[in-house]
Amino acid sequence: MTIEVALRHTQGRFTLDAAFEVKLGGITALFGPSGAGKTTIVNAIAGLIRPQSGRIAIDGEVVLDTATGVFIPAGLRRTGCVFQDARLFPHLSVENNLRFGWRRARVRADLAQFSEIVELLGLSPLLARKPARLSGGEKSRVALGRALLASPRLLLLDEPLSALDAARKADIFPYLERLRDLHRLPMIYVTHSTEEVSRLADQIIVLQDGRVAGHGTVFELLSDPALGALVPSHGAVFPARILEHRGDGLTVLAFDGGVLLVPHLDRLAGTTLRVRLRADDIMLACEAPRAVSANNVLPAQIVSVLARHGAHADIGLRCGNVKLVARITRSSLERLGFAGGQHVFAIVKSVTVDPQLGASQDHAP
């Protein structure tokens, strides 16, 4: 499924002028600071606003074209929406909230699918409750279930987790990951959180000041130092495969540039996972360190040096075919004189492993 979006919309002093064409698969993140125009874009895709000019086509079907006067109403677009504030109907029980879209769907999910989604999102104990008696995390899950049960062809999630604290967010991530990996429903996920992007997204569209500032897969974009200003506390994200479980309690992961040792992972050898290396968690050494506590020291080559305002500099690295970013202080940069092409050693202080790789890698046709 592809989506083509070209929009021009002025609201007060803000002008959105964004165009992209994306092959949707898994989760596509619309990423950018608040005020970048992310919500305006998803509202236009959903049909909740009429942009001043533009064209949107979902899977080849034109749902908006101001040049020819096409505007398909929101209810007929089959785009499910999950809003930041959940927007559950307060007078209906959870069950009737879930049934609201299900009953009205043109292509209605059967009862087995209904129970499947209820199970997947862990909603059965909540069915009889009114929304006012749900926690924030439960509300998000119900909103997700309600949107899914309307059988959309595309799911739009507008900062669905931003109202939740870190612990509640961590509760919801597995549900979203399961959806991403089990259902082949494409999702557009609006967020300004790097954590959510690097954990969930397969592709990223970076927005800034109403324009598309970058576009690519999560593996390419998150290790692009040029986007460091837009993507705060960034790092590299790449796929890795479990090679073996060692007797000393460590698991060996192979990636396209070497191996990483991580604490034991309860997964079968051969499983592909998503690995994140935060820029702040990589130190650089000019020579191979001989006595160091870190398990992971990767030989790498410097591809870019980008001094930031403030005390930091981002060093782009290539390790095999994987791009990494290390954030060091400018004083270290001056002291050690790093330059493009130089061979160095990346000392990895910590590795984050996400349970699943993502739909685009698992299921892409």
Next chain:
Amino acid sequence: MLTAAESEALFLSLRVSLAAVIWVLPLALALAVLTRHAFPGRSLVEGIVHLPLALPPVVVGFLLLMTFGTREPVGAWLLAHLGIRFAFNWTGAALAAGVITFPFQYRAIRLSLQAQNPGLDEAAETLGAGPIDRFVNLTLPLALPGIVAGAITAFAASLGEFGAIITFVSSIPGETRTLPLAIYSALQQPGGEIEAARLAGLSVALALIGVMLAGFADRRMRAALGA
């Protein structure tokens, strides 16, 4: 316990007030829905709706008499073609009480519509609900507490309406003499204070029951919305 005249005044009051609430409710609801969005002339419409709050009830009664009296054009036409007669009829009392309490119902409904999160309507739209569907299944149930609160206030205010009723349809025992009018008539007679006091006691009891019912209904509806 109650004399025939007293229970007559009591049940007439209840009948007049109930009728006043019922005929006004759909109109107030429709008007509240229509004035939700701005249009040219909205403030004029709102001004006219609120007029009975600002006018002396006697003036309202007088204007009704000038419009619906059997010798006035509108009143004569209604009588000749539809057989509807407001003058000196209990329906006239209900009409007068309804006009006076129209703003109470309108305001309560209008406020509850304004308090609704427009995001819920958007959510329903993305779930495939059309405009009428959304109105019936979302807007109306969410406005219900406001509708009921407005109806109860209007009912209570109708029970107490005096000036508009006595001016428009006079004080005819069994036809238009509601409790407040009966109290007034009792006081007009020598030694009628005791009768007036009994009727006043009845009014107090009625008001108390009404207020308690209103509180009960409000709590039930809030609980239903989980607030």
